[in-house]
Amino acid sequence: MTTVHRETHRTHRIGWLRAAVLGANDGIISTASLILGVAAANASHASILVAGGAGLMAGAMSMAAGEYVSVSSQADTERADIERERLELAHNESHERAELAAIYVSRGLDRDLAGQVADQLMAHDALAAHARDELGISEVLNARPVQAAMTSAATFAAGAVLPLATALLAPPGALAWWVAAASLVFLAALGALAARTGGASLVVGTARVAFWGALAMGVTAGVGALFHAGAGV
Template sequence: MSHNEEHRAHRVGWLRAAVLGANDGIVSTSSLIIGVAAANATQQSILLAGIAGLVAGAMSMAAGEYVSVSSQADTEKSDLALEAVSLEENQDAELHELAKIYEGRGVRPELAIQVARDLTMHDALGAHARDEIGISPGATARPIQAALYSATTFTIGGALPLSVALLAPEHRQIVLVASLSLLFLAMLGGLAARAGGAPVALGSARVAFWGAIAMGVTAVVGQWVGVIA
């Protein structure tokens, strides 16, 4: 009898960066376009603002993700280096520390110490990294990967409302950008939820709701600025 399970935890790193980038691209670009349009700006100014926001946002996402994930990677490397030194200088203490971790998870003491010994002989640092520190090989921080995913998906996401603004009639620009951007966000939320094994409807609603809030606030501010300008 076969037993197959499809786990999705390995997707967390790239899925987070991809969804965050695409979501920010749609929300920030559409909000910027709607805000500028609500201020009664010209079509040229609206498109210029949208393009500038798209380029600046993509670069900002890449830099932000790289710095953030690099900091996480530096912390992981520091913890691993500290653990490696401790394993060299305090082998017995580290062995019993690992055994205590397994005992805390319900393993019998005599079995826990045996498992700790076996894992220490096989890969001491790997065992402590995984079970003591919480760092697993498949979930280590990858700054360049996160930066590329974020910048690329932000550009793709931002290009959607920008394309709508370019093709839409001026008198219907705000309505079309807002409605289609919400549709894009709902689709993105649903796809992300499906890839992560979460309820699709909840994922769609959650992303679309916050996108609507962002666009609504920006429209109000843009209209207010257009009145007093």
């Protein structure tokens, strides 16, 4: 008897990887940008740390809530489509069988073989076959709101801790430079890790994350400096 080797593909990681990268990236960028903006407005060291800590908590909760609502909406749509497909199978099975066979013909099977495949798959689990091949909903890629929310919140907090810890340890006179430099290093490392995990280009992944992080921090620091200049007029 031949043993079938079950392969693991990178698409199996796409759900948690997307939420993890988005959360950590947002945690680093938003917290570092907030710290730099407040620092540029000439706030005290204690005020900068309070702002960074508040940003960490608010951002983690916002990420969790936003991700949960977003992915729940996706899950609701998937359930509605599956229920509609269930009704169509109950009322017009022959049409659904022809529809499934046509999908396989469009993928390269001849008409007779496509019909046989459709018959066998529908006999095994008609709803699962239509959900997968007609709707594009599979067990690997379907929406998981709680998982996405918890992953986003945890990774946001983990990312936000890095610039906040840097601000805590940095000399007050050079805090902005320390936070900016350290955050770019953290972002570059995150981009490289995400690219490696997802099988993408390390250079492109690293450069993309670092560029947008630098832009966000630069703009926020500029706004903080403008507020400080305006307050001094």
